[in-house]
Amino acid sequence: MATSQALKYLAIVLLMLCVISCQREDDTDLSNDTELIDRGFKIERIDFNALKQNENVLSALEPFTNKNTSGNELSRIIHDSVNGFYIDTEKVIYIEKEGYHSYTFSMVPYEDNEKIENLLLSLQADQSYKAFILSYNLTDEEIETHKEGGIVDFTEKMDVKSLAEFDFENMSSNEAARECLDFAWIQSPRDWGFDLVITVVDCPDESNNEDDPEEIDAGDSSTGGATGGDSQSGPNTGNPNSGSTGEQTEGDPGSDDGSSSGGSTNGSNSNENNGNSPDDNEDCILDVDGNCIDDTSSLILIDDGDDRSVDEKNCDELQKLFSIPNYPITPPLKSPKQAIAHLKTLLDQNGERGYSLNHLTSNLNAVASWISNPNNNSIRYPYRQNTYGGCHSHQNDGKGDPFFSGQDLLDLLQFKNTYNNGTLVDPSLFVHVLVSNAGSITNENPVVHAIKIENPVLLQNLQIIVDDHGDADNDGIDLVLDFSKKIKQKYVEFEDPDTGQPNSDISLYQKALLRFLNDFDGNGSKTGISLYKANDDLTNWSKLTLSENNNINSDPCSN
C-alpha cells in the first residue's frame, strides 16, 4: 500500500505540448495556452514577488540559498556553486489545478552545457513540495521548433531525477538523495503531444535483493497493473540501467512510437485523466473527479533571446558608461563618462574620491552621483538599491596602491547583492571602475580600469569571504583580511622599498591582479571577475587577460 502511494506521488505528467518558451518576459502570453486550460490547468508565469508570497515554497528553496547571504533573504538568483548552475527564480512557471500546483524553475548552468535543466517543485498531499530535476538534451533545431510552438518528441531527450532532499551541495555526490526513476513517454489521450509518466524502479542502493519495506523498488509495485522499472517491458520504458546504477540516465527509451508504455503505471497516469476512475487514495491530491493529479511541469528554456557572450555583454555595458546620454541629467548628477573624466582630474588630492553609478528610480536612466567623502581616505559607497556600480580614484598620495584592493573586488559583489535588493537582472550590469595614476605623482598618466562579473557563480562564492569579518566561522582566519592581505602582498612587491611609492609600471599591477583573479587562494580558486582597461580618451574598453607566457593580452571591446 505504501508503495502504491509512493508510485502515485512519483507519477509525473509533463504536458509538453503546452510548454512555455521562456523568452523575453513580455512576449510569452501564457493565457493563450488553451490546451492546458482545456485540461483544467491554470498556467502562468510568475515573478519573484509572487513567488515570495508562498512561504512553503520559500521554505522549500531555503536549502538552495547561499547560507552566507547577508540577511538570509532569498535571492532571486540561487546559486549552486558545487554543480555550477543557478536557479533563476524570476523564470518561474506556475501550474495550478484545483488543489494542486507546481513551480518550475530554470536552472542556468554557468559553464556551457548542452542540457537544459529545470527544477520542479510539485505540491504533495501533505502540502510539502517534492523536487525533481528535469534534464533535456535538445538539438538547436528542436529548441527552435519548441520556441515556435511546434511539437517536439522528448522521448529520448529527457532525464528525470527526483531529489529526496533539497541538498544541492551534495547532489553530485549523494546518490542516496536521488530516487530511482524510470520514465516512459506515452501518447496523450488527445492528439496534442506526449505525456511523461515516471515510475519508481529498483534502486541499487542495497546489495541484497530483499524486499525492504522502506525501499521503493519495482518489486513493490503490485497495484495499478503493469508497472515500470524492471518489470516494465513496453517500448518506452526508458531506463535500461534500472537496478544497476541507481542514477537516472538518459538511457535508451526504446522506440519512440509514443504509444503505450507498459500499461497503466499506477492508476494515475494520464490515461486516467479523463476522470472516469476515481482514485481511492487519500495521499495524493485529487481532482474533482477523485483522480490523482500528477506532478506537472512545463519546459523552460534557458535561452533568453540574447545570444551575446558574457564578454560581449560586459563590453556593451562598459561602452554604455562612455556613451553620451540621450536624456537630460540635472547637476550635480553627471553621466558616468563625465564622472570618470572628473576623477581623472582629482588624483592630486588627498583621499579617495568617487561616484556611485545609479539608475534613477523614475526612469532607470544611468547617472553618476558624487560621494561626499570629506573625512575618509577611502571611498564609502552609500547603500542604495538603485546603485549598480561605482567609480572611485586611488590617489597617488602613497597611502594606497594604484590598483584594485581586495575590498574593491568584494565591492563588486556588494553592488550585485544590493541592487534592487538582490533581485538580479543580468550580472553584466555591475561594474566597479578605478581611476588611478600609473605610479606618477602628477596627473600625467591617469589610467582607468574596470572590473566586471565574468562568472556570477564564482563571484557569489566570495560571499563566504565577505561574511567572515572577524573570523565569523571561528576557523582562525578572518577571510576578509586574508583576502585583502593576499592581494596587497602582491602589490607590495612593486613598491619602492625606501618610500613605499607605487611602481610606475601599471602592467605589473595588472598582471598581479589577473593572477589573483584567477587564483585568489593559491588553490586555483577563481574570483569570477574580469578586468578591463579604458583607452585614454574614454571611448573604448579592452579586456585584459594573461597569456601563457605571462604577457597581457588586450582585447578591445570595439574594433
Added chain:
Amino acid sequence: MISKSIFLIFVAFGSFSCKAQNPIISLDNKGQDGIINNAYYKDIDNDLDAYIGTWAYENGDSSFTMSFLKKTQSFNGKWYQDLLVGDYQYIVNGIQVLDYLPRLTDSNINDGQHTIDGNRIIYKNFFPKCDECDINERRIVLYFSDLDRNYLSSEIAIRHYIENGVEKIKVWLYDSDSAVLPYEGAPTEIRVPYGEYIMTKQ
C-alpha cells in the same frame, strides 16, 4: 626496536616541520620576492616585541587603550608568520563605548578574531608619513576592526619610542579601504575616531 621506531618518528616529524616552514624570511623582506608558500616570515629583528603590552591614550574622562601580544609561527593557510595581535577599549566622557580588551586573553577567541593584527613593516616616507622618524626607522602597520562596523576597513601604523624614559607609541588610525555601506544611513567611520594618538605604556 621501539627506540629505533621512536627515533624514526622524530626524524620524520622533524623533517616535516622543517619542510613546512621553509624558507625563513625576515618580515622586512616580506613581499619583496613574492609570497612563498610554506615560508616562515619571522620577526628576525624583533620589531614586534617592543609593542607587547598595554598602551593607553587619555584625555580627561576619555581614553583609548590597546593591548598587544606577539604570536609566532601563525599559519594562514599559505605561509607562517609572526604577528602582533591586539584588542582595544574606548571610553568617551567616562562612558565605555566599546571594550574588546577581554578578547585578548579569552581562550575562545582565536588568532583570526582579534580586533587588531598584522606585521607589515614600513619606513619614514610610507603612508602615513612620519616626519619625526629617522630615515631607517621602522613602524608596524596593523589591521584594525570595529566588530559592530566590520564593513569598514581600517588600519593603524604604530611607532615605538621612548620619551623622558617613558615608553610610548604613536598611533596613526585611518580608514584603509573602500566599502559599500550595508544599509541606509550606515556609519562611514568606526567608533574610535580616525586620527593620531600618543599612548603610554601601562
